[in-house]
Amino acid sequence: MKRDVQAVLLIFLGTALVRISLTDLYLRYVKAAMQPFLILTGIILLVLGVWALWDVIRDRGHEHPDDDLGAEAHDGHGHGQMRIAWLLMLPVLSILLIAPPALGAYSAERGNSSVAAPASDLGFDPLPTGDPVTMTLNEYATRAVWDNLGSLEGRTFELTGFVTPVPEAKMPKDLPADAQASWWLARLSLACCAADASATKILAVGAKPLPANTWVKATGRWIPGGGTESATAIPWLQIESLESIPQPKEPYE
Amino acid sequence: MTLTEEATAAEAPEKERWRPGGLELFVVLLLVVAVFSQQIASLASNYPGVQAGATIFVSIVVQALPFLALGVMLSGFITAFVPPSFWRKALPKNEALAVPVACASGVVLPGCECASVPVSGGLMARGVAPSAALTFLLAAPAINPVVLVSTYVAFPGQPEMTLARFVASFTTAVLMGWLWLRFGKTQWLRIPDRSHLVGDNKWHTFRLSAAHDFLHAGGFLVVGGLAAAVLNVAVPPSVLDSLASNPLTAILVMAVLAVVLCICSEADAFVAASFSQFPMTSKLVFLVVGPMVDLKLVALQGGTFGRRFVTRFAPATFIVATLTACIVGWFLL
The missing domain is CATH 2.40.50 (OB fold (Dihydrolipoamide Acetyltransferase, E2P))
Structure with a gap:
């Protein structure tokens, strides 16, 4: 996963968490006591995401081919391990856009x-x-x-x-x-x-x-x-x- | 740099791994789901099982994310601000003695298992004995404060579960360290490199490490959440009831589930608690095995330390962890 996508994904996930915890939507999934922790987590992810995006924009002007993905190719961590992060799209999409209903009958x-x-x-x-x-x-x-x-x-x-x-x-x-x-x-x-x-x-x-x-x-x-x-x-x-x-x-x- | 040059620069070293326009793919996915969200929701409402599965999936992820975020923040902080030499100085020279000390130091590192693989690799790279680093690898995700607190929260009114998890995980990690000291061979190991996560300054390193670990572990969390949701909906409660009624099959089933479900140690207690019909000892087996051996960890460890290592280490850990959890559960639960 490229650095710009990583940053945007973090921002979206943070937004999704803040959004459900400021409305009553989060009560479909977890207990009311989780609310402050969800808001805090959302803010942390937003900060990490904006920070990462700022890095990307700052590096855009310079010669900087060695982004996170590029560097991972050399560290022998196996095959494109950050591809797994694409799966985080699933909660982003389902929380932001669909918000499955509370369990029922x-x-x-x-x-x-x-x-x-x-x-x-x-x-x-x-x-x-x-x-x-x-x-x-x-x-x-x-x-x-x-x-x-x-x-x-x-x-x-x-x-x-x-x-x-x-x-x-x-x-x-x-x-x-x-x-x-x-x-x-x-x-x-x-x-x-x-x-x-x-x-x-x-x-x-x-x-x-x-x-x-x-x-x-x-x-x-x-x-x-x-x-x-x-x-x-x-x-x-x-x-x-x-x-x-x-x-x-x-x-x- | 023009667009073509940029594309060539990224494509040249790793042709097959470069994703054409990841950002564009992201936007397209987002738009498609945004446009069709009504249709997706109403289609799902015709299949109450699918809908319930989606709710369970989202709720596992939502419940686990705060714990995961806390874990990667703290491990990023330790990676950036605690110098590697600190660990070497802190550990005794005698390797057999270093193993329990490394295990105890795992208590203070609230990384989840995905974070502890690179950290212990880094420790080995800086001269910490493999036996101590491997003990740390097993102990850090299993018995750190975040995990113990989440276990305490997930089993309300049963503090003995948290104690049993601590004792069984600690014992397993120390036993595995000593086993490696006695039988392990250094040539099975490949020492990893984490240099791409070293930034311009300490805060930059913190940012890189936290974001990387979060996205990496978060992806595996989604895998585990999906598997748990599918199992929850697809397996009729009567099947689990009958498996759970025999203590021996219950233990085996939970040990295998721990390997298959790949749930982060910060969240696995909540999933274990949801298997309400299973006996307590089998849930303990789930909690002890999960952070030490699961599919994503085997993949991670294989990628980090090499295949020759993981084909020996993972099965041995599975057996030691299961037996230890059974014995501890027998006494404490």
Whole structure:
């Protein structure tokens, strides 16, 4: 890779990083805590790129045939190792021009639901007051699966997630005959970046069918079912009302 | 200098490697994708697997870039401002003793593995014993502070993983140094030259070294990110589940994945953590093997030190690293 292209590539990559981290786009890929580091990295790359470009322009007037690429030919590093840098065009193009969407129903359906057991066995705090109680999917699922004192009974909950169609094979067999269910209310959460996304799924009982990836605010009551005390259990929610909403700023929990 | 003269000057010494108008190619690529970005995005939305793969690819790269940038900045700084003679003075005369000291000094060099290949080559070129330089080569990318912090971040609530990674990597690097001291032959080695990265002054050297290492390692990061994204989408979770359920196959699979995926040591902990169904010891094997042996490193080491070296060194490192990680994992995890 020639020196001028190296410089321009660094500038573009830096721009791409600064751009996604100044908007909410970066939240599709990493956690919010990464924002300052992404901005800093973008600035570092911009500085390196502009500096390199300045070098190229400065050398343009002089006799200077021995650029980085030319010199590499003599150092026996193997075959054009800097060609590998061309691959950095892929993230540049996909971040700047396409910005793939946050993971959704496809990933949620494939992955096992993971409802980790609570860290302490001291039991759950009392539910906050309010009607309905606003919770994350993971909080609801953790209580539904691991709280054997029934703290969810008799309350109404408001949960936000996206529609994930339930494949035929995974539809629970013990669903009451009069209950309708065709999708999971799902939300993904990240430990670090989208490569390690894990899904929380809740069966939306009594909900009308909706297209995959529709974001909804669901209000409903806890009903028993879906299994307890297992990390892969998928608890149920008797839906009372559904409101279609735009994708939240932070798509992951 | 006219355009034709410039072209001839660049073309003459290396006809087949000269890329006609790299900058033009860059612009054309950018324009094509800019014009068709809507079509590409809507085409991808028909294939949710492809779309998910693209998201995973971008997120691995975005997550890793800050760590990579930090690594090349610091290694560029050390390359430019710490004189090579410092390392020679700092190391004991006794080679067997120099190996663990070199390993410990690897802790303070936050280069990723791509950076440590040229650095250790430079150390050898300046008279550091090959056994110590090779130990440094293995230790620097595996146990430097950036890597340990990113491991700590990637395994929230499991600090024992960071400790196990440190212990297993340190042990492997020292064992390999001693093995080289006992069995290695200098004529297998070809000492590299990094002179094209020496600039007009120290800051210029810093700039050249940081930019070169970033672009070089960044390219290999893209390879690793692509491979990880494809595996993530193409391999059904049930296959990995069944491989992960047997501890022995889990260890073998993760060791091979570490070699195949070629993920930079600053980012590999995040990828390891994403293999949530695999047992902890097999993830440790992944973290210990990855920074020491992978496809891009084998290519780099082969290019730097010669083929006769890499065909002996890489397999030996793979075996020692896997066994050490298993033993350490048995005790610590």
